[in-house]
Amino acid sequence: MLRKLTPYLFVLPLLGFMAVFTYYPILQSVNLSFREWDFMSPSKPWVGFDNYRLLLTSRDFWNSLKVTAVFALISVPLRLALALAVASFLIRETAVSRIARGAIFLPAVTSTVSIAVVFSWVFSTDYGAINGFIALLGFDKVPWMQDPQLALYVIIFVNTWKQLGYDVIIYTAGLQAISLEYYDAAAVDGGRRFHVFRRVTFPLVMPTTYFLLVISVIDAFQVFTIVDVMTRGGPAGATDMIVNMLYRIGFTLFDIGTGSALAVLLFIFLIALALVKARVIGRRVHYDS
């Protein structure tokens, strides 16, 4: 009898906490998204789809969606292209490659807040390193984080700098898994380096590319910290990513209903992406075996 209970006892703590802090909140978010509430008032009246309607007709929502989409469209290809180039360049297991890969990987495990603070200094108008160089060359200072045209690109730069190392180690693992025979065969055929890359490496590393593509799109839709520290979504909403908008609606405007509706919409979108990822990984397993 006790023997039969054993596995349940082993999974209980994990599943118990998951039920309370992961699964219940999903149901609760859906429930709250159909209600109007401000954290305080005793009643939470049912308002149907009003919160969704409000959201889909609000300027902020479309602005946020646009900002996040632009962020993803620029940062995802940038990350993948840079990472593949760096990983290919550092593919040999020499001491120098390993040190360089370690250096590039370091920001991926470093505090995002610290990185955002350090780059706030790098890009600061009056005392920053970049404007220091620009001044040295005799040009005017650029208000990097105060100019709506530039601020998002600063955020993209910092995020790419931080995440690149993760992509590089995944690509390195992917590239190293490609059998050397393919390269030898290509070399016998007299393939030139770029040719070998285009015809051999690139197609064979495609599953890794798909994997990173989906991961980095999901990441892009969850950016919060860099923006919160560097620009708070400003200037004039130019860097107002979706999660920053969610935080503002929920925890500074205390509009729980609308915040929950936004959370649910983003949730549905990200789950759809995650399912694409699951299929991609499934396909990759078939490639391997």
Next chain:
Amino acid sequence: MTREKSARALWLINGLTLLAAIIFLSPVLYSIWMSFQTSDAYYAGGVDFTLRNYEVAVGQYNFARYLLNSVIVSGIVTLLGLSFATMAAFAFARFEFRGGNLMFGAVVATLMIPSHITLIPNYLTLARAGMLDSYAGLILPAISSGFAAFFLRQYIRGIPRALDEAAYMDGATPSKVLWRVIVPISKPAIFSMGLQLFIAEWNNYIWPLVAISESDLFTLQIGLARLYRVNPGEDVIDWPLVMAASTITILPVLLGFVLVERHLVRGITMGAVK
């Protein structure tokens, strides 16, 4: 002649690669350097070493307390998270039980669930339990790691069952088998997972931002963001002081990184490529 030339080219490539790596990290390296400069020297463009910024960060701005909070919270999250994940992984890897597959499915599904959907409801749950502004409020929502459970289950499945069976023959209970047989063999996997859990929790920002308003309970991330944000006006930021606080925030992970980078890389690639 050509060999000499190619040897020289290799040196050049290696040198340039290392230089590029240093340039890549230069913002962080320079921030550490700046944290040891006096404000006056920094703004005047001179060099004047001091530990004063660290004294101010610790004395006036409570960063020793934030450091302690971060260590406590990340440490407990890692220990409890690993224990729960290892126990569940053992059950999923070794026992056939009714509902087991369904439960494992529910655990794996959490890998896809973006954490932002839990923000508002978890805030409400902890408010109702009176646990906002407490260590418990920081720790409890973070200790169920579906990824760690999934990863460890895969690892444990690779351990020969004969080892378990030998122990059972000697009269061991399932918990004995777990702690005496499975855990010692799984050490490398448990270690890599522990590193990932610790780093993720150490760098966690949005949840402490939501759950904590009492400054004695700030983690380093919140303390640093506040210090930088207190006077957002460009001309009043004391950059060397801010960089000292930033260095305190990244240093533990930075030092650990040098020691365990390989384990970390292996854990992440195993998780992603498998």
